[in-house]
Amino acid sequence: MKISASYWGRDVNEMYKFIEKCSKEFSVVRLSYWIFGLNHPSVISKLNSYRKKLGISYNVHMLWGNIDLSSNIKNIRLGSIAESKEAIDFLSSIGGGVLNFHPSLKPLFYKFFSSQEKAKLFGNEVESFKEIVSYAKDKGVVIVIENATSFPSNYPEFKRSCNFTFHKNIVDKIKYPNFGVNFDTGHYFQHSHTESLPLPKVFSMVGKRIKYVHAHDNDGSYDQHLAVGKGKFPWPEFLDLLNSYGFNGTLELELSKLSDQIMSKNYLLNLRPEYF
Ligand SMILES: [Zn+2]
Numbered sequence: 001m002k003i004s005a006s007y008w009g010r011d012v013n014e015m016y017k018f019i020e021k022c023s024k025e026f027s028v029v030r031l032s033y034w035i036f037g038l039n040h041p042s043v044i045s046k047l048n049s050y051r052k053k054l055g056i057s058y059n060v061h062m063l064w065g066n067i068d069l070s071s072n073i074k075n076i077r078l079g080s081i082a083e084s085k086e087a088i089d090f091l092s093s094i095g096g097g098v099l100n101f102h103p104s105l106k107p108l109f110y111k112f113f114s115s116q117e118k119a120k121l122f123g124n125e126v127e128s129f130k131e132i133v134s135y136a137k138d139k140g141v142v143i144v145i146e147n148a149t150s151f152p153s154n155y156p157e158f159k160r161s162c163n164f165t166f167h168k169n170i171v172d173k174i175k176y177p178n179f180g181v182n183f184d185t186g187h188y189f190q191h192s193h194t195e196s197l198p199l200p201k202v203f204s205m206v207g208k209r210i211k212y213v214h215a216h217d218n219d220g221s222y223d224q225h226l227a228v229g230k231g232k233f234p235w236p237e238f239l240d241l242l243n244s245y246g247f248n249g250t251l252e253l254e255l256s257k258l259s260d261q262i263m264s265k266n267y268l269l270n271l272r273p274e275y276f
Helices: 012-022 041-054 074-093 115-139 158-162 165-173 185-195 199-209 235-244 258-271
Strands: 002-006 028-032 057-061 097-101 141-146 179-184 210-215 250-253
Touching: 002 258, 012 028, 012 041, 012 258, 028 250, 041 057, 041 074, 057 074, 074 097, 074 115, 074 141, 097 210, 115 141, 115 165, 141 165, 141 210, 158 185, 165 179, 165 199, 179 185, 179 199, 185 199, 185 210, 199 210, 199 235, 235 258, 250 258
Parallel strands: 002 028, 002 250, 028 057, 057 097, 097 141, 141 179, 179 210, 210 250
Antiparallel strands: none
């Protein structure tokens, strides 16, 4: 398993400084696709120079909330697929890696939709991801979908994505090797109390298809994004399960401060040095 740093900000120059600083501790960095101008040729060339000079590789978090891969409005869905393909091209141009999506947010008044209409939206999402995953296949890009949180609070169907039913359904329908689940530890833990969803059960549902991890902690009350080990998430059990399911991917420390990311890395290395 690898451990990755994470840049959450919105500014390209700040991102460069972050990469330079974190490269002393990490060899993988997550970038955020919502940064304006991220796929400009000059940014791509700078990121590639870091790759060569500092030995850095990248993963990317896709836009979320602004795209809708499940939409029944044709041009919104097609536009969302086109944006996703641009993000794949971007990631491919900086060496390839993992591109992380959230499940699509749902339209206003979704709760009044009939079960047929809901099934149609899910079918749209499956078709969109099939197209995206197949496009990414030869470009060195792995597509993952994260278990979301209840933010934004008007997201009517967050449970669907927090209890992994959505993830199980979609990975069962799309069997490409470059498609899987991003297990977000904090989002899981925030909801596991109410969902009564023990970790072994999640792993029995999607364990073989976990291809990436967002590692952060909380005390179970809300999505605090605390440093690893500073909340109540069961890290030893989680790492042992990942290992027993043959996970060989990246744990991204999805924390805003680099100091928290370094502290978290040391915590994980101390806990199970044999896995890293
Ligand atoms: Zn996350």
